[in-house]
Amino acid sequence: MNAHDGHILSYGKLLAVLGVLFVLTVITILVSTVDLGAANIWAALLIASVKATFVLLFFMHLKYERSKAFAITFVVTVFCVALLIGFLFWDVSYRV
Amino acid sequence: MTTETYKPFHQTPMPPKYDGVLGWLITYDHKRIGMMYLTTLMVWLSAGILLGLLIRVELMARGQTIMDAQTYNAFFTMHGVVMIFLFIIPGIPAVFGNFFLPIQIGADDVFFPRINLLSYYLYLIGGILGVLALFSKGPPDTGWTFYVPFSVTTRSDVSITVFAAFILGMSSILTGLNFITTIHRMRVKGMKWFQMPLFAWSLYATSWVQVLATPIVGITLILVIVERLFGVGLFNPAKGGDPLLYQHLFWMYSHPAVYIMILPAMGVVSEIIPVFSRKSIFGYKAIVLSSMCIAIFGSLVWAHHMYVSGMSDLSVMIFSLLTFIVAVPSAVKVFSWVSTLYKGSITFSPPFYLSLCFIYLFTVGGLTGLVLGSAGTDVHVHDTYFVVAHFHFVMFGGAGFGFFAAMHYWWPKMFGRMYNFKRAYIAITLLLVGFMLHYMPMFVLGLKGMPRRYYDYLPEFESGNLLAGIGAVIMVSGLFLMFANLLKGAIKGEKAADDPWGGTTLEWSVPSPPPVHNFMAEPSVKSYPYDFSDVWKRMNLKTSTPPKSQ
Amino acid sequence: MFWPPQAWQRYVEDGRNARTPVRAARCRFWMDTNGLSDKIIEREKMGSILDPVAGVDRAFLYIFGFAFALLTFITILMIYFVIRFRASRHPVPEDIRGNTLLEVVWMAIPTLIALSMFYIGWQSYMGLRTVPEDALTIDTTAQMFNWTFTYPNGKESDSELVVPEGRAVKLNITSKDVLHSLSIPAHRIKMDAVPNMTTYTWFRADRLGEYNILCTEYCGVAHSQMLAKLKVVPEVEYLAWLDKTPEPVAPAKAAESAVPTTPRFATKEMFEIGDKVKFRWHIEDNLLNIILSAETQGWLAVGFNPQQTMKGANFILGAVVDGQVLMADHFGTGYTKHEEDRSIGGEADVLNVHGKEENGVTEIGFSIPLDSGDAMDSKITADGETIILLAMNMTQDSFRVHHNYRAKFKVNLSTGAAQKLN
């Protein structure tokens, strides 16, 4: 149990991820200048989620964890967040 | 694990070198921490009980009896806060979970012993802050739900209590996190998930709820303080805020919290029933799965507290439907416990008696929960004494009796001494009778329409309230006797054997009280945690059928 | 709102759907202190409109029925097993670890029961939410600690909801300060009052009589005093009432004085009005001598000459607490509000105070100047019309607690001619 699970991320890979994150930041700002109506917020959230995924997988090493427990529990948490927000809208969207 | 000579944990300082009081205050032995929780919790419980009693005395007669309305409001608020945040939520996990979870899974401690100690101190500080509010100039008068906008506008000291609840939440999160990691990483070699005792399972389910739901109430309570300090207006209707959102956030935690209260108690009962039936539990996997289902689906029914709050009819429907769905896993458990008794060889004992009471009282509470879950009927009884009766049945009759059962079950293991059975039986009977007399009339009062949190009431509610008051007094005597008996047992009771009941889980394989690292030798894991063949052998029993695998 | 299905609307309208009328009656034993279900059964028998109350009671019955059955079953089984399989009788346990079929069954059956309970509960809920089109709409405003009902013609009524018999009544509810909740147990309805939001509920005023309205959302110190009355009256009476102005009285603070228990002025030849709260008086020079008495352990009050509701009225409040008489001179500063004179720049102009509380009867006497010259006392004319408000709280001595009885009179103080208003 002691040995630290193998994979060491190379600087190159990390830099590449940072590059992607920068590009996505620029993209999201550009997208926000285009008026897509309600789609704007969804586009922004989508891009944010992609960015978050990169951070999670590489910076936070999630991709390289040996134990599945990390990924499973993380997904469960995100699922909870989605359900709570989603279920709230049964109320706020349908009030008379 | 060298074969050391046996020395009970309370005689072996942990960390070493620190003896005496300091050896307790800075200990990170899970058993000592469990004992410290027990002691502290008893103090808060007494405060909660006293407040409950004062409430009852005030309500014995109409009009002012012993206190004015403001005091009454503060008292029921503090009663609720103390009972919920200081007694029933931390209760079983912090005391018995800490003490027995590591032993049950063959570990020598929890995964983060120091964080465990930190949780305890957070609990202590939170408790002191919370109870301190009682002695401030204006103790909070909002009800334990702290509904806005009242909690933001009232002049009483809401912030301090709310902050206390926040700290207690942190304590609860850390405990949960600790237990999950412990269960994931520290099960003794060879113990697979489905070989864990049910109590450990129930704590696992509970811990997840603690980790994921508690932060939401944390931030909500912080917002109440922020609102009081800075007047941001997030919940203030005059500034565009929506008070219903507060209620949503509050119940997103506080409904799951009711399962934080009941699941560990269910775990305790799932341990006790098979032991005194001398046979394996009926439907081990179903019980495990129902715990997990309760934890998961229980998080999706929060708005059943809000049927008349003005939220949309659609969400009334959805949350009502889901409420009925989560009742089913509880049903599975009740049926499994009762079936476990079938063809057992039942010996009676105080923990067993309490478990039977638990099943009965929880069923009453749960079934009346269905009345509340149904939308049309809840409109009539919402915020009446019907709800008060419901939750005392599930919380006191359920989680509380579970706590008492755990005390009686594990007492000999914790203290190495046994209490007096006869006195225990008398106490439990008094408790049960007082309980019924106290809370049954409340159902009727509620159906008749008596609102809760009422300092004074209409003449038609007089007799019910008087009856309840008398019940409370009987309950006092029962509880008093029970605690006195346990205390006496712990000090001067007969020495208890390592396995006085004939249990199968690992805690019964170690000396009473356990040594500091729990196990004298590497624990051996049973392929099925409730395999009683060893117990039968020891008791010279033969079974009529060979164990079937499930 | 897309949801409430038309199906329910039909259910409400189609009275023949009314099933099992007798069952609804049984609930009455606990709940219906006002005999409402009788009426409902009557109507169900006649095949007229099904009331939501019946729907709710049916749901109660359905759920309670199953609950009792299940509870009894589980309890008896449990006790039976414990006795039957006790060690002395059944020393050799059998190792049963489960039974998949049984487990599936006891998952499936409760699921079905639970779903049916949900359905019937939801149905009854829709009944509570589906307002008939011809409903009389009344705006309801909650405020610490009373209810104001505003009728379509603009008439405001405090703590008293008067409705004509037979009509469906819709209440649009809102709050001025914190959350409250309007509950009428007899009609099985309840709805929160939320500031800046309008919620609604409705009921059918089937039966003449008075019903309790209670505040069921905790709202502060006098939450339990935030009561009101629903009065279902015949249509004619309702219409007559609608043209008149209402009159309420509300909380206050105490001023103190040590006083004797017997009157300090001559008590012969006093005029008397009032039933529950008795108001006796006579005029002596420029003073009006007054004795108030009632069967109460709480406070008593009299008010003079309101401009409207309580506004502009001069109030004198009194209570006997532990043999001490507490008096307060107040002025109505709002329609439902009054404050102590001294706190708003006036004087307390009460003389010759006496008071006692004996055998549950409180009596308070005092004199006030007909014209005190104080801006915070209204002038009282000896010969002419004076409006007198009488109020009390039957249990509470604190003037901050709302009244739970009140009456209103038009009086000529010199002649004693009096007329009770509504």
Place this chain on the structure above:
Amino acid sequence: MNTKTKDNTGAKFGMWLFLYSEIMLFTGLFILYAAYFREYLPDFVNAGKELDLRYGAVNTLILLTSSFTVAAAITAIRKKQAQGSLIFLCISIACGIIFLINKYFEWGHKFSHDIFPNSATLNAGPRGENIFFGLYYVITGLHGVHIIAGLSLLITAAWFVKKGKIVASDFVFLENSGLYWHLVDLIWIFIFPLFYLVI
């Protein structure tokens, strides 16, 4: 047992659990954001224009960079380059501090325009804008608190690296501090579009 063999995976797992609870903490606020966004969309759009995109964008880049350097610090320590690791950590810490300074000026700017909780302007303005700024202050404020907590962790980690307590064979403290810092970044990734880019 854990005194004898150190279970780093377990320690990391515990940290993740803690991160989940942090996520839920912010979820409470995002729930409010979602509900109010729906209710006050036009006001949110107007109010969003008040915020200076430049502050937000720069802070985003700063945090992303700092996240990168924290990850790089771990790579460095595992490659036994303690010195490099220390430098990377210092960059992260610097980034965090710059972020806070930026935030200070941004808030200060808003304050000088009388836009802060309970200010006259907000109280008089449209309710939706008050809510928007209320959420803005509460969420970025809580985030700021987390930056401060993260910074103290990073500083401690840097100290440990310097002292040789964090080494290639035992760097779980650095890893966990890194995880925490990434979480702070992660949350900012969502805060940024929600406040600075609303339509």
